[in-house]
Amino acid sequence: MSDATRIRMTLAEFKAMPETSGFVEFIAGEVIVSPTPKYPHQQSVAKIHLYLDGLDLAGEIVLSPMDVYFGEDALEPDVFWVMPGGRCQLGEDGYWYGAPDLVVEVASPSTVYRDRGRKFEIYEEYGVREYWLVDTDARFIEVYALVDGRFERKGVFGKGTEFTSAVLGQTVKVDMLFK
Template identity: 30%
Template sequence: METNKPDTVNEPQADYGMYSYADYLTWQFEEVVELIRGKIFKKAAAAPKRLHQKVSGELNYRLTGFLKGQKCQVYAAPFDVRFPKGSKEDHKIHDVVQPDICVICDPEKLDDRGCIGAPDLIVEILSQGNSKTELQYKFKLYESHGVREYWIIHPEHQDLLIYTLVDGKYVPSRLLTSGDVVESTVLEGFTLDLEEFFKDIE
């Protein structure tokens, strides 16, 4: 059967594209790809840098420990998050991303293929594979679908920006860096001392 696989992977130039989650399931690209508004985004062609992986692994470890025994669950990439708009049928879903880390507190959103619907918390860790366009599209995607908290971590600068959803719009924190203790509004009681966190990662 012929699949709807593009010959190349390019960043989107228009607002909406032609591809769906049904197409996405048939592709076998060497690089990791995501769909945003039906357009293909490729993530870094090479494996993420060591620092990126250290930040991801350490934060995932801390979140997993904090959430042990609770209903919220944490997942790290590769893990598909689908954002349906109306129908949950594969061919009608045009937004599929792989956040570095996400926390889902509604078990009804989890299935064998990942998460369908908005996670409660998403963490993206910046690397050379992140384009400004990708971040702009993801910001709009997460905001419009109701992701309650969105973290952007810059490992090399050792800082963190948090967007919190208030009345359907993201409100940014100030830039958080060494000396700050981060408190999540979504995961009540979870804190992150950035000086201590990044000290262990170097």
């Protein structure tokens, strides 16, 4: 898969761009256009969304493409959950502002560097309470929880395992996310 295309512009210019169905983020003054995800990535995103939806959580479960604004950055998490009254709010412009309670990123070759790097830092800085990094090839989930303003790695969970999500208040069966 090819690398992402990067274009410098201001946040105001980014917000003035026409809507797109592609994967476009704005980080540190750069528009980052990534290749369309492949089927296994999208299949995982759909399964995670369906699993979370089946938990009957209050609030909103949102799929990409959907911008979430963190200060001067606009990211597109693959899946995120916003609890009622949480820090992330839907703006009048139809975009989300602030830290969702849960962010899930499904790693792909063109995004894994950002998912583990700058996006990880932004999610941590703005107070995302729980971050799941999913590897569809290796079939595991790396789970981070915000503790005293820093992400703490709770573990790597693979086939046949489960973990407790403090944010969701649920035990998550990893096999259900990959079946």
